[in-house]
Amino acid sequence: MRTGVWLVGARGSVATTSVVGALALRAGLAGPTGCVTELPDLRGPALPAFTDLVFGGHDVATTPLAKRAEALADAGVLPARLVAALTDELAAVERALRPAPAGGTQADRAAATVRDLTEFRSRHGLDRVVVVNVSATEPAARPHPAHVDPDALPTALAGPDEVLPPSSLYAYAAVRAGCPYVDFTPSTGLRLPALAALAVRRGIPYAGHDGKTGETLVKSVLAPMFAMRHLAVRSWSGVNLLGGGDGATLADPAANAAKVESKQRVLGETLGYLPQGGTRIEYVEALGDFKTAWDLVTFAGFLGTGMRMEFTWHGCDSALAAPLVLDLARLTAAAHAAGHAGPLADLAFFFKDPLDTATHSLSEQWNRLCGFARRLHAGGGADAPRH
Numbered sequence: 001m002r003t004g005v006w007l008v009g010a011r012g013s014v015a016t017t018s019v020v021g022a023l024a025l026r027a028g029l030a031g032p033t034g035c036v037t038e039l040p041d042l043r044g045p046a047l048p049a050f051t052d053l054v055f056g057g058h059d060v061a062t063t064p065l066a067k068r069a070e071a072l073a074d075a076g077v078l079p080a081r082l083v084a085a086l087t088d089e090l091a092a093v094e095r096a097l098r099p100a101p102a103g104g105t106q107a108d109r110a111a112a113t114v115r116d117l118t119e120f121r122s123r124h125g126l127d128r129v130v131v132v133n134v135s136a137t138e139p140a141a142r143p144h145p146a147h148v149d150p151d152a153l154p155t156a157l158a159g160p161d162e163v164l165p166p167s168s169l170y171a172y173a174a175v176r177a178g179c180p181y182v183d184f185t186p187s188t189g190l191r192l193p194a195l196a197a198l199a200v201r202r203g204i205p206y207a208g209h210d211g212k213t214g215e216t217l218v219k220s221v222l223a224p225m226f227a228m229r230h231l232a233v234r235s236w237s238g239v240n241l242l243g244g245g246d247g248a249t250l251a252d253p254a255a256n257a258a259k260v261e262s263k264q265r266v267l268g269e270t271l272g273y274l275p276q277g278g279t280r281i282e283y284v285e286a287l288g289d290f291k292t293a294w295d296l297v298t299f300a301g302f303l304g305t306g307m308r309m310e311f312t313w314h315g316c317d318s319a320l321a322a323p324l325v326l327d328l329a330r331l332t333a334a335a336h337a338a339g340h341a342g343p344l345a346d347l348a349f350f351f352k353d354p355l356d357t358a359t360h361s362l363s364e365q366w367n368r369l370c371g372f373a374r375r376l377h378a379g380g381g382a383d384a385p386r387h
């Protein structure tokens, strides 16, 4: 199954690490550590092989992909020997990257995006193209009446207003081009009723939102433990310090608010109440693509005895995110091939703010993902799509 992976934000850290990782796997230069679709519970014939993945994408930036990869190697995110060994393969991906459509109305930009996607699909003889948003986090969308009416969208987009935020315009174009869509970011993307209705109408599956790679991943393991032991969490406070392009974007209070909201949801929905405290994100340029999170949890046990726990997470964000991008591309492609349409709630395992499910416990999400993969590999889904 030749599968295109179209990265929105193709020159960013997560995208570049995903491309270098997939090329290294394909060349046998690296193993699949971090790719959950290579675990025995998930691996199987329904998924496209790493050798079947072909990369393209859009970006507003113009820095060559090879230069971005070298910068990530200098920062200790990627092994320099891999980047050096993959020069020709990176040049081939560079030729498949396109500038983010600009100018004209939003309808013009959506049409240009659809053209880029269909041209990529036919030029490379691909069975399908999965569009993955790994672009910079946006502020929350400003409401517009066309957000709830799929039939009003074409006229609204042809007017002078910016009706959709950029992530949603890409999602709209993906659906129009018949491409499954994954949102690895907290941006609006396909989360508008008009776009969700269009996706179902056109038989497009989609997954999101906001990859779960660090502090929230740990929270989704620990919060169910407190709930299952009937311990009362009194407060949960976290501080996240990060650099890199994502950190710089999140220095903007509006983008920061979108991220913080998606990071807190896990607690409310797992515990059934929101303990005191919040999550702070701060930009520390010197940290580059590495992130440090400190969390302090205070809780009460039997007879109200107060206790506390703390944890510190030092993660390399792009190295944690990139294998999940590859997993999501493979699983979403397989879901599309099996006839699934609409939100893929079975992929909640990957996200901070999963679509269409209130299940935030990592172990429950894992069981659900394994069942989904089993059904895909057994050839299930095409006749009886599960939404």
Ligand SMILES: NC(=O)c1ccc[n+]([C@@H]2O[C@H](COP(=O)([O-])OP(=O)(O)OC[C@H]3O[C@@H](n4cnc5c(N)ncnc54)[C@H](O)[C@@H]3O)[C@@H](O)[C@H]2O)c1
Binding pocket: 008, 009, 010, 011, 012, 013, 014, 015, 058, 059, 060, 061, 100, 133, 134, 135, 136, 137, 138, 166, 184, 185, 186, 210, 211, 212, 213, 214, 244, 245, 246, 249, 317, 318, 320, 321
């Ligand atoms: N790394 C992680 O662990 C992790 C986890 C969850 C979510 N995310 C999300 O993934 C996204 C990417 O993170 P990153 O570290 O690669 O950030 P980054 O800043 O390195 O990359 C973002 C890229 O998007 C591009 N871009 C911005 N606006 C665009 C537009 N309108 N069209 C096309 N491209 C555009 C930028 O030029 C840049 O190349 C962020 O939204 C981040 O919040 C990352």
